[in-house]
Amino acid sequence: MASRQLVRVAAQSVKIPQRAICTSAVRSSDHDVVLDPKTRDRIYPKLGNRDIVGFGLNGMASYIDSTDFPCPAIRFKENTPDVLALREKEKQEWSSMTLEEKRELYRASFCQTFAEMKAPKGEWKSILACVIMGLCMSGGLLLWMKWSVYPELPRTITREWQEKEVRRMVDLGSGAITGVSSKWDYEKGQWKN
Amino acid sequence: MFRIAQRVGSTVQCVVRNNIQKSSAAVFVRHSHGKQESDEDFDNRYEAYFNRPDIDGWELRKAMNDLQGMDMVPEPRIIIAALKACRKLNDFALAVRYLEAVQEKCGSRKNEIWPYLEQEIRPTLDSLGILTPEEMGYGKPELAIQDVYSM
Structure with a gap:
């Protein structure tokens, strides 16, 4: 009798640490994070039904293409029926998938390939234009000062x-x-x- | 009086000696930065990490992102283990993405390093049905993206 009471007391005292707060998202056994829909909509209003698949750059469920961080936190495309069907097919042998399906899968997960990320954007042209514009303006100012300001x-x-x-x-x-x-x-x- | 002075002196000496011993211990700790991990150990660690049967997508991506931040090109066996983990988690896109990331890590020596890596991982690629970025048609820029600042 006494021992049973002791066990009960022990069980009650053990319950306290169980109330510890856990703020991290619950992870399912497979890929994605399980957030209840309401919380998810509140935190990530633009996420749609994309999978959150990783930590990403800074822990936010945002998509960023970066050569330093190849794996962003979410998939690029939403889980449309087409994509989900492809995902089902992905579970079988990959060699049985066609090239088009594989490319489709890649684009569902990622926006830009590395080659596209690193492709020149022609940005140097606008920079050069700005620099030349600045030089022209300062030169013009100098001419004007000589013309009409200095004695x-x-x-x-x-x-x-x-x-x-x-x-x-x-x-x-x-x-x-x-x-x-x-x-x-x-x-x-x-x-x- | 002298006796008291002597006693105080010995106490002080004792305290000082203790402090010196403590501080020398602290210095010893401060100078040691732990055991330096050898390259072999590092490769083993990552290979074992990728080969874990219960690895999940988060851990896989985390390790890939970490490796991408390091000043080295991963060994073929690490790449192979990562590709197998992708297969285990049914993520084809991630496998191709990782190969692209490895190519990126080769930097300006891609022409020298990537052929070797490809030759080493070729059996795995063939058995799993993974295509290299070039085979996927991603060797050159394919699609242009609209600038987000001018949308």
């Missing part, structure tokens, strides 16, 4: 003016010790070597 250059900026200026400095003997006049030979009338 005239000072009159001293010409070559003749600067030559005359040096001539005058030499005549005045400016910088006779280490400056410009020290390099002028007054006897020969030319620059010292």
Whole structure:
């Protein structure tokens, strides 16, 4: 009697950990995740009746084609009767399936093949166009600034003016010790070597 | 007084010695990064993983995604085990997808590596009825996709 009571107490105490909360989706023995339809519609309103077949990129049931992650979390196409019939056929020998059926199956699971993912998109053209447009705009801005914003250059900026200026400095003997006049030979009338 | 000082001193010494022993143990732990797994062990591990009789689609895809993130091309026996797992789970598309992923892993050396891999896995491909991406017609881009940003 006492031992039976003990067992009952033990059973009751064991029940507590059973109430632990499990938040992960329940996985069936085969492929897909079993979410009850209401929860599924709430979490993934656009999923339709596609199978959730894996973890995917980040745990969300979204479809992404990526060469780094070959297996996305869901199948690309919904489970239409055609696809389901093919899936049934898939359970038999694969060598008995035709090429068309195999291709159909692939496209039901995946959107793009690797070759299509990596195909050049011609994006460089639009990038080049943008770069050239930017260069043209900045060049045009520069021309406009020169044309109508900046004032005239000072009159001293010409070559003749600067030559005359040096001539005058030499005549005045400016910088006779280490400056410009020290390099002028007054006897020969030319620059010292 | 000296005796007290001596006692305190010995206690301090003891504490310090203990600490030193502890910290040296910590340093020892910190320096060891566990056992380095050899390539052989790695291959065995993944082959055994794919060969598990109760593997499911989630685990299969997870391992494929993981392998895709590693800096290596999987050994033929790993590929064979993965293909057999696909057969077990009745997922033909996944098998072809994985072969494409392996080709992608060959990178710029595809011309050298893929022929070897194909020669090694050819018996499995034939017995399971799996086609290579080229045989499926996926060697070159087949369909164009509309840009999602201009839909």
